[in-house]
Amino acid sequence: MNRSTKIYFASDFHLGAPNPQESRDREKLIIQWLDQIKKDASEIFLVGDLFDFWFTYEKVIPKGFIRFQGKLAELVDLGIIVHVFSGNHDLWGTEYFEKEIGVKIYKNPIERTWNQKKFYIGHGDGLGPGDYTYKKLKKYVFLNPFTIWAFKNLHPDWGIALAQAWSGKSRSSTKKEEIFRGEEFEWLAQYSKDILNEEEKQNRVLTDYFIFGHRHLSLDINLPNGSRYINLGEWIHNKSYAVFDGENLKLEYWKG
Secondary structure, three states: OOOOOOOEEEOOOOEOOOOHHHHHHHHHHHHHHHHHHHOEEEEHHHEOOOOOOOOOOOOOOOOOOOHHHHHHHHHOOOOEEEEEOOOOOEEOHHHOOOOHHHEEEEEEEEEEEEEOOOEEEEEEOOOOOOOHHHHHHHHHHHHHHHHHHHOOOOOHHHHHHHHHHHHHHHHHHHHHHHHOHHHHHHHHHHHHHHHHHHHHHOOOOOOOOOEEEOOEEEEEOOOOOHOEEEOOOOOOOEEEEEEEEEOEEEEEEEEO
């Protein structure tokens, strides 16, 4: 990393929710944030659920969010590397953004190292103990080729309306979980500890930072051996993100 640049992480914009007006207002704030950080960003990681729902069709583009898409294109054209992860709300393909805009797309967690600091980055859905119902749905329904084929062959107006209704129901059912009940109940913290244990057993370099979204809580939890679990929170209410300056990683909040 260049000393004058930083790496930024954000997640769970949920553009499209809960209604068009609130989504548009949030989109404008996100663009303001991107305009601010482009001054010193070398890379930007957008770690899933950027949209409350997205589907990559072969011939059409889902309506909305054009300002956000244009801003991503501008950042890429400026030479900033933009990474986009699939989340549980937009797991049905963001390949459009890779082909048309030039962002890098990831469907699974990745590892990166900057200045001898090791990072493990992913959205976080379906990882760690618990959440067994979602894990089964993701494996046998959401990622089932027949399900994807059937949805693709619905008229987009019907398919997107159906998906948005499901997405809203999903958000309502998980809202009660957006409370910190203690480290022992944070599945992604437990998942991070399991990875650290495996790295230690195999005499591998230990991960310094585990960065996830999905949880909708801004969290910074100390793990064994000086590692940290960071949850990026969300932008519907808190507008939180993380920034790494080459030496330290910290959570911040965008005030606009």
